[in-house]
Amino acid sequence: MFDKIRYWYLQVLGYATFRRRVYVHGRFRVGRPANVVIGEGCSINQDVYILARHRIRIGDRVTLSARCMLLDSGLDLAGGHNHVDGDIVIEDDVWVGAGAIVLPNVVLGRGCVVGAGxxxxRSVPPGCVYAGNPARFLKMISS
Structure with a gap:
């Protein structure tokens, strides 16, 4: 019984945050929900954090795995401690692995996979697998 109530609560939380049906599998946080546009059939897992100080667009059927972060604002330490912010665009059918961090001015191309951690x-082309710190190309996804 408790599991059903928890599931219902998480789905209501997702709808209240994004004004759209999303599949929620645990608590998540969004800094500014008004700055997030999310598509249909998306899945948000435990401890996802979306900063949304600028603008974040998430396409259809995107999976945000546990503890991943979408940070569209921060400091550019290499550029003299300048503040940097910009859009994050996640196109359709993307999977962002557990613990991954996506930084400002990044586009994740359609059908790409970002490895855990x-x-x-930088932007990821469609249909590619990227992983590491910083994320690097691993392989193309065969269709």
Whole structure:
């Protein structure tokens, strides 16, 4: 009985946050929900954090695995401690692995996979697997 109530609560939390049906599998946080546009059939897992100080667009059927973070604002330490912010765009059918971090001005192309624990500092082309810190190309996904 408790599991059904918890499931219902998480789905209501997802709808209240995004004004759209998303599949929620645990508690998550969004800094500014008004700055997030999310597609249909998306899945959000435990401890996902979406900063959303700028603008984040998430396509259809995207999976955000446990503890991943979408950080669209921060400091550029290499560039003299300048503040940097920019959009994050996640196209359709993308899977972001557990603990991955996606930084500002990044586009994750359609159907790509970001490996667990990766730090994505640059855009990822469609249909590719990227992993590591910083995330690097591993292989193309065969269709």
């Amino acid at each position: 990766s730090v994505v500092t």
